[in-house]
Amino acid sequence: MSKYINPELAGGFRDYLPEDMIPRQRMFDTIRGVFERFGFVPLDTPGLEKEEILTGGDPNFRMQIFRAGLRAGEEGLALRFDLTVPLARVISAYGDKLEKPFKRYQIGKVWRGEKPQAGRFREFVQFDADIVGSNKTSADAEIIALMYETLVALGLSRFVIKVNNRKILNGLPSFVGLEQTSNAEVLRTIDKLDKIGWEGVKMELVEKLNLGDSQTDKLKRFIDIRSDSQEETLARLAGLGADSSSIEEGSNELREIISHVKSLGVPDQMWRIDLSVARGLGYYTGPVFETTLTGISEIGSVFSGGRFDDLVARFGERSVPATGASVGVDRLFAAMDKLGLIKKEKTVTQVLVLNFDDQAEDYCQRIVALLRSNKVRSELYLGKENSLKGQLTYATKQAVPVVIIAGGTEKTKQVAQIKDMAKRRQVETPFARITDIVKTVLTF
Amino acid sequence: MSKYINPELAGGFRDYLPEDMIPRQRMFDTIRGVFERFGFVPLDTPGLEKEEILTGGDPNFRMQIFRAGLRAGEEGLALRFDLTVPLARVISAYGDKLEKPFKRYQIGKVWRGEKPQAGRFREFVQFDADIVGSNKTSADAEIIALMYETLVALGLSRFVIKVNNRKILNGLPSFVGLEQTSNAEVLRTIDKLDKIGWEGVKMELVEKLNLGDSQTDKLKRFIDIRSDSQEETLARLAGLGADSSSIEEGSNELREIISHVKSLGVPDQMWRIDLSVARGLGYYTGPVFETTLTGISEIGSVFSGGRFDDLVARFGERSVPATGASVGVDRLFAAMDKLGLIKKEKTVTQVLVLNFDDQAEDYCQRIVALLRSNKVRSELYLGKENSLKGQLTYATKQAVPVVIIAGGTEKTKQVAQIKDMAKRRQVETPFARITDIVKTVLTF
Numbered sequence A, B: 001m002s003k004y005i006n007p008e009l010a011g012g013f014r015d016y017l018p019e020d021m022i023p024r025q026r027m028f029d030t031i032r033g034v035f036e037r038f039g040f041v042p043l044d045t046p047g048l049e050k051e052e053i054l055t056g057g058d059p060n061f062r063m064q065i066f067r068a069g070l071r072a073g074e075e076g077l078a079l080r081f082d083l084t085v086p087l088a089r090v091i092s093a094y095g096d097k098l099e100k101p102f103k104r105y106q107i108g109k110v111w112r113g114e115k116p117q118a119g120r121f122r123e124f125v126q127f128d129a130d131i132v133g134s135n136k137t138s139a140d141a142e143i144i145a146l147m148y149e150t151l152v153a154l155g156l157s158r159f160v161i162k163v164n165n166r167k168i169l170n171g172l173p174s175f176v177g178l179e180q181t182s183n184a185e186v187l188r189t190i191d192k193l194d195k196i197g198w199e200g201v202k203m204e205l206v207e208k209l210n211l212g213d214s215q216t217d218k219l220k221r222f223i224d225i226r227s228d229s230q231e232e233t234l235a236r237l238a239g240l241g242a243d244s245s246s247i248e249e250g251s252n253e254l255r256e257i258i259s260h261v262k263s264l265g266v267p268d269q270m271w272r273i274d275l276s277v278a279r280g281l282g283y284y285t286g287p288v289f290e291t292t293l294t295g296i297s298e299i300g301s302v303f304s305g306g307r308f309d310d311l312v313a314r315f316g317e318r319s320v321p322a323t324g325a326s327v328g329v330d331r332l333f334a335a336m337d338k339l340g341l342i343k344k345e346k347t348v349t350q351v352l353v354l355n356f357d358d359q360a361e362d363y364c365q366r367i368v369a370l371l372r373s374n375k376v377r378s379e380l381y382l383g384k385e386n387s388l389k390g391q392l393t394y395a396t397k398q399a400v401p402v403v404i405i406a407g408g409t410e411k412t413k414q415v416a417q418i419k420d421m422a423k424r425r426q427v428e429t430p431f432a433r434i435t436d437i438v439k440t441v442l443t444f
Helices: A018-037 A051-055 A084-097 A137-153 A166-170 A172-176 A180-190 A193-209 A213-223 A230-239 A245-263 A311-315 A329-338 A358-373 A388-398 A408-413 A431-443 B018-037 B051-055 B084-097 B137-153 B166-170 B172-176 B180-190 B193-209 B213-223 B230-239 B245-263 B311-315 B329-338 B358-373 B388-398 B408-413 B431-443
Strands: A048-050 A067-069 A077-079 A102-111 A123-132 A159-165 A271-273 A287-293 A303-307 A322-328 A351-353 A378-380 A402-405 A415-420 A425-430 B048-050 B067-069 B077-079 B102-111 B123-132 B159-165 B271-273 B287-293 B303-307 B322-328 B351-353 B378-380 B402-405 B415-420 B425-430
Touching: A018 A102, A018 A123, A018 A137, A018 A329, A048 A051, A051 A077, A051 A084, A084 A102, A084 A123, A084 A311, A084 A322, A123 A137, A123 A329, A137 A159, A137 A245, A137 A287, A137 A303, A137 A322, A137 B358, A159 A166, A159 A245, A166 A172, A166 A180, A166 A245, A172 A180, A172 A213, A180 A193, A193 A213, A230 A245, A230 A271, A245 A271, A245 A287, A245 B358, A322 A329, A351 A358, A351 A388, A358 A378, A358 A408, A358 A431, A358 B137, A358 B245, A388 A402, A402 A431, A408 A415, A415 A431, A425 A431, B018 B102, B018 B123, B018 B137, B018 B329, B048 B051, B051 B077, B051 B084, B084 B102, B084 B123, B084 B311, B084 B322, B123 B137, B123 B329, B137 B159, B137 B245, B137 B287, B137 B303, B137 B322, B159 B166, B159 B245, B166 B172, B166 B180, B166 B245, B172 B180, B172 B213, B180 B193, B193 B213, B230 B245, B230 B271, B245 B271, B245 B287, B322 B329, B351 B358, B351 B388, B358 B378, B358 B408, B358 B431, B388 B402, B402 B431, B408 B415, B415 B431, B425 B431
Parallel strands: A159 A271, A351 A378, A351 A402, B159 B271, B351 B378, B351 B402
Antiparallel strands: A048 A077, A067 A077, A067 B067, A102 A123, A123 A322, A159 A287, A287 A303, A303 A322, A402 A415, A415 A425, B048 B077, B067 B077, B102 B123, B123 B322, B159 B287, B287 B303, B303 B322, B402 B415, B415 B425
16 A cells, blocks of 8 residues: 555546646636626625525435535535526525626536536536526526627637527427426426437337327427527417417517517527527526537537526525526537637746856846836746756747846846747847837737 | 525625625736736646545644535545645646646635634635745745735735744754654744734743743744844844754755845845744745735734645655745735725626616617627616616616616617716717717726
8 A cells, every 4th residue: 555645636526737727717807808898797605505505405406416514414515506596595695785686797616416427527617697686588688698799709600599488398288288297307308309309309208298199299390490580480489379378478588589689789690599498407487598519519508597587586585587697617618629719828928037047046036027027927947957958948848938048147248138939039138128128029 | 484595604604795706806816917927827626626635644634624525425525725735736646747847826715614703714715826846945035026016916015024934943842952743833832922922832832842941941032033134033043053954954045035035126124034933734844924914913914825845745756846825815805905905896887878768778789789899898777777767876876987878869869878977977979979988988
């Protein structure tokens, strides 16, 4: 037995090394920039909450969550599995202290007991934006516009935002002639359409709910409604002749959303109404949203959400309307990486000041301090290589754009050699001119 | 019994509402800006790790940590209590894939089983910067310079960075005539000097280690060494006549650090050598750092760290030298708030477009889309108030600088009323000129 500890992560967990974190950070900044441009403000809540808050006290709660405590399980604490339930708690806990509509964004880690497998993690980052306190369809439209603008800002152009309404789906049992109580089962099965196809869905429904041919036919006609035109999809749905007030209400909301989304400048071809979108989570009550990247649909939805008007009611207050969406950051990052949209870098350093002459180290420190005071990202070489050559090799490996060489001779003359690494050009510069010359090299 | 769930956090946990999160975010951005200016790159590691990695497999591990798992404790997972141990794991796990010196920063939540009490939290954010792979004192000096520049960038001017060296403290047992094994106890007691004073420290040491008068006298002479001049402090330490190679080595390192820190441009009066600084954590091996804000010392150190050359060795590889420091973000934020350095804001929105005329909502949406496409942070009013007056009250409460009013009349004329909320001035503007006028108002 070794006395050493294996430096290994548990299955389902991962590190992000700098070459991933530098572009990831940039991605976070872009998302945050768009969210703030839409007037969302930041909120932060703890990673650990009381378990009953997260599960809603539901003994049949299906999601696997991580429990935590100083002693096993004792405190009744668990790790959050999303940022939406904590938001609902905040809304209820602070009441009128939060001016409504409350438009908040939040970025944070969440944990789920997924079976560890390729591309599935037990800890991942969500980046959410929600509008709380508005029951208007223009609020739902804002979320769709936000999703569109965010993906465009990230450099994506081939994606489609799919929109549906839970109210339409809630009308399905009455339309096909089933008890309303079978609704959850119908939704869960339809949600698998992308994975198992119509035949799979049909088989499951026949098996579980004992559907007859005329019933599956009805369902098939519903599911087959597809059109690139949002209006056309709703017209065909109306043509089904489903006498359901829920379907009608849901359709009317979508009709309003279509008009709002147009006014907000989202191009028609970037989103569509897709009646098969159900969204797994139980708390949605109205419009739901999903986003698929064209060509890599296997990765699933990268930006999803919906309206959840009843979630706050879990905490006793009146019901508070809310709508929003969440970026699956890790999934989106993986997809963008596949698409070549992620530029990997090893360093953020613009200037590396070499450090090969002990007698000149103080002078090199003055140079690095000078550059930093002028907002140039700079570092002094602090590694093991003592030779100029070894340190230059390090600079090349790190792809630092500018290197400064200053030994005893340079210190005496109060100059420095500034080396443009891309152009392999070097120029001797007086101390006072260092910042100017460096900035010139960095600009061209 | 209520069927509702109490929306309460567990003791020791807290939310950050937007009015705190907006300035907090700004604080994070500032810190990150300085860290990157010093050439540090971002890293991210999971919140959950294997427990033995975090504790080092030490059965006497003193810190209370949160254990986590799908079923109670089963997986042997725990929540990290700092970002330094995970860094050591990363260094060991990725080996030469990480070019040395590896200068990384990391921001993240950490969890500790502190007794919940005012100002003490069980979950808090740390923001660390470390240099791995350099045993040079110039690396320690970089950390001191980083600490100084970070606090200055945050708007702080009255603070002092206190520096000591564990090697000097390690020489204490031999100096006062004690077994080297009592070292940990001596350090832990001296660490309480700020809280319990010399008499308290003396009493504890007499009680626990059975120190005689000549021994406590020696210790007192050591602890009493204090001077605003770094050189003077070291001179007085040398004057004690402690014949300890460890004290001598520690002093020599500090002498080098003094010279490096000067070259890096840190003013002498902003830092000093303080022989009573011990730092609680066990893993420090060389220079240690602490920062006290003048006037609110009760809050403790807001930015601390040190050299930890042996931590990576826990994972079997050779020993890898490392030095760094960590911002106690929550503590620092609380202190800055006390000092009036935190500007609380309720919104990031620059323009609120009112929404009081259903017939003009589409026109208002076009305005908001126009502004956003020009990078102006804008929102459409989505709340319950239908009247112009009610919506203006909301705008005033939120302190939005610019309000745009556009009803049916404005829609017909394709204009909008732009209202400067501070100056209470309003101007009618053609649609095409809206962005220009808004930007003018925002600039003045």
